[in-house]
Amino acid sequence: MSRYNLKAAIISAGVVVALTGLLMGVRLGQSGGGLIITGAGPDVYWKIAAAALFMFLFNLFRNQLNALWRALPGMPKSPAGLTAVTEKPVMRRLFWCFLIAAALIWPFYADRGGTDLATLVLIYIMLGLGLNIVVGLAGLLDLGYVGFYAVGAYTYALLAMYFDIGFWPGLFAAGAMAALFGFLLGFPVLRLRGDYLAIVTLGFGEIIRILLNNMTWLTNGPNGIGGIPKPTLFGLEFSRRAGDGMQTFHEFFGIEYSSVHRVMFVYFLALVLVLITLYVINRLLRMPVGRAWEALREDEIACRSLGINPTAIKLNAFTIGATFAGFAGCFFASRQGFISPESFTFIESAIILSIVVLGGMGSQVGVILAAIIMTLLPEVARQFEEYRMLLFGLLMVLMMIWRPQGLLPMKRPHMELRT
Amino acid sequence: MKKPYSKALSRIIAVAAMAGASGFAMAADNIKIALAGPVTGPVAQYGDMQFVGAKMAIERINAAGGVNGSQLEGVIFDDACDPKQAVAVANRIVNDDIQFVVGHLCSSSTQPASDIYEDEGILMITAASTSPEITERGYELIFRTIGLDSLQGPTAGEYIAEQVKPKKVAVVHDKQQYGEGIATAVRDVLRENDIEVALFEGITAGDKDFSALISRLRQADVDFVYYGGYHPELGLILRQAREQGLKAKFMGPEGVGNTDISAIAGEASEGMLVTLPKAFDEDPKNADLVQAFKDKNEDPSGAFVFPAYAAVQVIADGIKLAGSTDPFDVAEALRSNSFETPTGTLSFDEKGDLKDFNFVVYEWHADSSKTALSE
């Protein structure tokens, strides 16, 4: 092998020019009915030239750079503190307590916008945890998870619109309806494998959204459903004026009305729901069904040999995952007060899936961390307005290259034989 | 020796941030107006129209001495036309103690956000959302400076029934709030006038191939097609209709009245009918303002530029009349007075809609010029 990769260097510089030269160096425009092109300006040309030169030099001296890189001390594989947390049970418990405590005091320190954003994060955590059962634990690639989210949201919204159902019964109805959908859809498709399952679930997700959009007589179509009631606390409303036969929170406790109360209440409610979700999933994981999910993901044939019914187990995972999406959907509907089919597009599924994968499949702390990052990133990057989505996409790619196992990969309890 | 350097750097950044913060505090007695709409996303170009108009109004009002001695300050919020982000934006506006909002753009964003504004005592004027439902909920603080879908539909429908008198009509829409709303209104008016609506159907926004639909229109032998939606789809429908030899007249709402439609459809856009608000930038009264836009290299012809300008001006005048910046007082002032704006003399009804906002039927030409057919 030669010292300098001249050929590779020339090729890569050429590729850079091919990639950017026409697409970025030239701007398409419209004049009258015709098409015109204009140069993008010297600064863009300089950037293209600089990028090509960089790739040229980088590839030319790649061997040397590699040697240099190896000479550097190795980087720690993952943040040491976090690994310790996930390993020692005591530390683990402490970490959870700390996390919950931080979540509890957050709204008292953050402003209204911050609390509202945290609520959104919690909704995504709930969705992430639900999908985590299907994808992370049972290993079924579901690209249409947003369909169940939509079913949950619409169940509550429709019940509220037609039958004046309140938030709490609505929550259960939404969960039950989503579970029913999960069961009915899961039944035929779960015998498909891998990527076939992925595309079929994607199809189902799209079908649900299009049906919601088309059935104007029932769902109001693209106009969406507005005026969805907010959650109440034991029958107490969080509004300036109480509805008929209702009492408001501030009147009951004799405190000044402040709209922040409602934002905080919605936040706490979301927190409680997330904690319940976490608890339930943790219990399930230790039950035979949870063990069976993971076993199935690892080796389906071995499972069948051991007398586990794969279809039943998969259906379980699918249904339970859908239930949590239903809860999250109901919650989303009441936070928004208005829903329309455009909130439930495929890109939403992709984001939820990214949360699961980014966090480290199967890992619950990872899902929480990833949900925070994925929701906050667009908000934080708002200063870069224009470049927001660009950075989002780039980060997803880089993340997968550098830490494909996710931020906090799952460590499952295991025993080893020692001699 | 990397660390000390980066520490020093972070200190500089912190100092700069604090300096920025104090500069912010000094400007605190400005009257802030939140300009909410899409800066990013697929409809960012419409958001732009709104921002251009609103910013110009703020600039000119400030140059003329501001409002009751204070200056106006516009703060842009990006909702990307995503309902979820619109709620987040609304909460941040509440958070930043801003009391006036010009926005949002998409009806599906405006609707959930307006719930919050009404609740929190913030005055909102939308210059672009045309869904009737927004003002139908009896809200006190929600206004708009643009006409409603339910107004535009009947204008178009009556024009078709009285002037065009087609034999067989097809009404097509893009299955979105705006398009379907107008299309339904048009269909209802046509049916009342005993005109046969042979086909009422939705397409998928963002689609590129409408050949199947056009074949169907040809088979149904319609001689007039009303399309509720935006210009990218209608442009393609016109183009493909000409290609297949469908001989029918087309008509669309303001969402299709965009110079881009002639670029897409070419010759096929000749003779299309469009309902538009009066072209404010062609009003000789506004020549001075149009020149001001052109001096800044901005395009004054966008549909929402002038309504957004009017929205800001109405807020400013409302504050002057009310003598306070309390949104409830200003809302009261808006309802009980009328305002001279570049979009005409505006007065608001109980719901917060304009009392009379007229749409005019234009005939579109292939060079994207237009001639008015009705007054």
Added chain:
Amino acid sequence: MPDSLYYFIQQLLNGLTVGSTYALIAIGYTMVYGIIGMINFAHGEVYMIGSYIAFISIAALAMFGIDFLPLMIIGTFLISMIVTSAYGYSIERVAYRPLRGGNRLIPLISAIGMSIFLQNVVRLAQGSRDIAMPNLIPGGINIGPQEGFSATLSYMQMIIFAVTLISMTLLTLFITRSRMGRACRACAEDLKMTNLLGINTNGIIALNFIIGAALAAVAGVLLGMYYGVVNPHIGFMAGLKAFTAAVLGGIGSIPGAVLGGLLLGVTEAMTAGYFSSEYKDVVAFSLLILVLLFRPSGILGRPEVEKV
């Protein structure tokens, strides 16, 4: 009932036109999947970029005075294919090669990220507005009676059929007859073994990405000229449909991708023609689900062999 017969022919032609382009894009999915078992989600964006490059090169060629139509179109195809090949190659190097051999979800996520990234690169470089160009090849022929309903077939549609047919033939010849094609098939059969036998599998995988991207460029140029409109968002839906077509026909099989594409296109046109445009996508996806329920590996796909 000649009217309804011609109507049927018209809808069939409409469907086959759309279907041909689905097929061209679907081949990119199927080739990559066949060889490394990964879904290249960014493939739709490559099609979108191909369309943009087509617009740019048509404008550029016209500017340099090359307005002889066949020359212009051939030049456009070449430029567009070269550029998208560079994209195909880079996507493989950046988003796939470092991730090969791990969990199969990982490259899927990185490809979704890549897709968002590319879409926004184009948006920032070219703006998010629709860019349109006039119809370069107007006109067509009528099939059927002078009065009443007659089916029309435009010259552009004929070109789409012809180019699709030529590309398919060339690709099939390449895969079945050439040395490199044989290497491709060997890689699809058993990647590790092929590598052990001294074939540069990295090169072959990159080649698959490049061929897929070049075919997406063909689709991009054809559809760019046919519809005359391009914007940064067209890649997503086209990619989704093509992916559906690839799975419908049996992912990994090239004839399957063609069949799936045509079937999907015709189904959509027939639904829109005889039922309602609103339910076009619902019917398309339902067809996919139904086919997979009865043939879990697609129409022409080989059933997966379970290995212990």
